[in-house]
Amino acid sequence: MTTPPRRKRTTSAGLRRDELDAVALLLTQARSVLFITGPGMSADAGLTHHRGLPGLARKKPEDARLVELGMSAETMVNRPNMTWRYLLEMDLHVRTAQPTRGHEFIAALERDIKRCVVMTTNVDRLHQRAGSKNVIEMHGALQDLLCPRCEISRRTTGYHMMDIPPLCTTCGGVMRPDMPLFGEPLPADPMTRLQAELEQGFDLVMAVGFGAMFPYIARPILVAKSEGIPTAEIGAAQTDVSEVVDFRFRGTPMRVLELIWDAYRQLPRATLL
Ligand SMILES: [Zn+2]
Known part of the structure; x- marks a missing residue:
């Protein structure tokens, strides 16, 4: 035994x-x-994250600084296409993660x-x-969009089916994710x-x-x-x-x-x- x-x-x-x-x-x-x-x-x-942002980790400090600049509240207002480039990158990583x-x-x-x-x-x-x-x-959450002008929100499952940058169907403004950007x-x-x-x-x-x-x-x-x-x-x-x-x-x-x-x-x- x-x-x-x-x-x-x-x-x-x-x-x-x-x-x-x-x-x-x-x-x-x-x-x-x-x-x-x-x-x-x-x-x-x-x-992998960079300061809370999934999929945007960068090896070089100068590249990390570019991410922070692109993902700042100021850039979202003045150069939304630049912010949306990073958002698309995040979305691709998030959507394919399990x-x-x-x-x-x-x-x-x-x-x-x-x-x-x-x-x-x-x-x-x-x-x-x-x-x-x-x-x-x-x-x-990355998937929730918000129109900063008329505060209409929209829930998505990802950005893959959208025109970029997405526009608000009510006022035509550029929408953004309902999450804090740097400086907010x-x-x-x-x-x-x-x-x-x-x-x-x-x-x-x-x-x-x-x-x-x-x-x-x-x-x-x-x-x-x-x-x-x-x-x-x-x-x-x-x-x-x-x-x-x-x-x-x-x-x-x-x-x-x-x-x-x-x-x-x-x-x-x-x-x-
Ligand atoms: Zn709007």
Whole structure:
């Protein structure tokens, strides 16, 4: 008779199994979870970012500066064709990218957990394509167009079927994506929605895929921590909250989420609903 091999305490990626199991258990018990997702989540889908812009990563600093100039609010007004060249490049990358297993896991949890909210800085809509519905897009989305003159908006699935630059059918003005360009403030609506969700509270807060943290990204984690609510961070880079969170998984979001999913599936889900 042979004994089964003992389960190793760490995964091949050096992640602690007891911690992966603990987060999986918390997910089965939680009535509400907030996922805060950033560029690393989309990088697993092949979308490399430059300052939040998917598909526009540049190796040379001078080329990166050109991207920032082209994607500025001023260029959008004065030379919209230049901005639209970059937007088309982004759209091509975003449209051909596929949601990862990480996106799929978060979407599956939305079906299991009473209140599962995704707050994302990504503009690629990969969460929704994976099936998530409760998504707060902090930076808007590339696919939503807006006429700056008469404020009419239009939802698209991509720019491939449009004349470029697209014109507003009401006033003839050049449309733009409903997302902040360089030099513009964040949209107010998502911030208001996030605030309303935060006021209801969460049982678990997880940050996934950030290289750097803006204060509004770190705040839900810091608030949760101060209230004794479990917090976790998944990502390759060290951030401002890495030393604060209860569980820190250093690795690519897709890989870590897959491991948590494996552990989650083996647990009987608490009957909450
Ligand atoms: Zn218009």
